[in-house]
């Protein structure tokens with residue numbers, strides 16, 4: 112699968128832009144702030160219906176204009192697929208595949224698998240657990256529609272249960288039976304999600320460790336483990352046991368929405384004890400493992416976006432990553448960098464077709 116053509120209208124810093132891509136390697140080079148990352152983000156938008164960097168849709172519209180449009184022509188399994196993602200202020204975002212709008216964006220997720228490696232990934236280590244849950248959910252959802260649907264349903268029920276807890280306090284009332292209905296729904300959906308997360312972690316960890324060994328020269332004991340309150344008991348039991356606490360807090364304090372991933376090096380949290388280099392290698396290994404996992408599950412090689420990759424790694428490691436496309440037939444890769452020469456040196460050595468775009 113690859114992206115053949117990209118057209119932008121009023122997308123971030125671009126009025127209009129048309130790019131015809133190479134099926135294998137594409138390099139976007141230029142000074143800071145010219146819009147290299149914005150082009151990668153537009154590609155991300157076509158695959159996920161949203162920005163990787165800025166979730167506020169209005170802020171993805173070029174300043175002082177009213178709408179944006181991102182139009183991409185992909186080739187997938189020998190067929191041309193035209194995806195258009197557009198957004199006008201005050202209306203709902205629209206994604207169309209070959210002229211037909213999707214009713215639910217979730218139907219589009221996984222159709223065009225993509226992995227991005229960016230300096231913004233550091234949030235996975237530095238920020239709260241929701242960032243890491245989004246990561247697991249993002250990886251599983253790209254190859255498992257049922258998981259994504261359960262997750263959407265779980266989040267809806269969770270919002271309803273939280274509203275009910277607030278309603279009880281505001282109206283000085285309490286109805287255990289109504290709450291029990293939500294508990295059962297959360298239990299059913301949450302248990303499924305928990306099981307899939309467990310299965311995912313057990314197949315993902317070996318891939319992740321292998322990727323880390325590839326990019327780190329040293330033997331280091333790194334680990335990624337899954338933490339869930341559901342290890343303590345069934346979700347139904349936990350919800351029932353925490354009813355008084357939830358009434359006081361006015362929100363649901365237990366469930367798979369509290370799950371987390373632990374990242375460690377030599378049994379200590381990498382956030383506090385990992386060097387900058389170790390943290391960078393850890394994040395790249397995480398994303399490369401995502402690439403390999405999705406490739407296996409979805410039987411399509413994901414598009415790989417490498418944003419500012421030299422900010423993270425030296426040339427030999429970048430060569431290793433770019434070399435992935437050499438071994439993975441039909442993979443397409445996009446690289447952004449401020450130094451045209453450095454990028455060209457790396458891609459020339461891969462002996463694959465490539466294009467360099469100077470912005």
Ligand SMILES: Nc1ncnc2c1ncn2[C@@H]1O[C@H](COP(=O)(O)OP(=O)(O)OP(=O)(O)O)[C@@H](O)[C@H]1O
Pocket residue numbers: 122123124125141142143144145146147148149150170171172173174419447448449
């Ligand atoms: N909604 C918007 N309207 C207009 N310009 C925008 C909008 N959002 C972002 N920009 C501009 O886009 C530019 C940043 O683009 P981008 O992050 O793609 O740069 P880059 O080439 O990747 O830079 P770097 O090499 O520093 O990573 C900034 O100048 C920013 O002001």
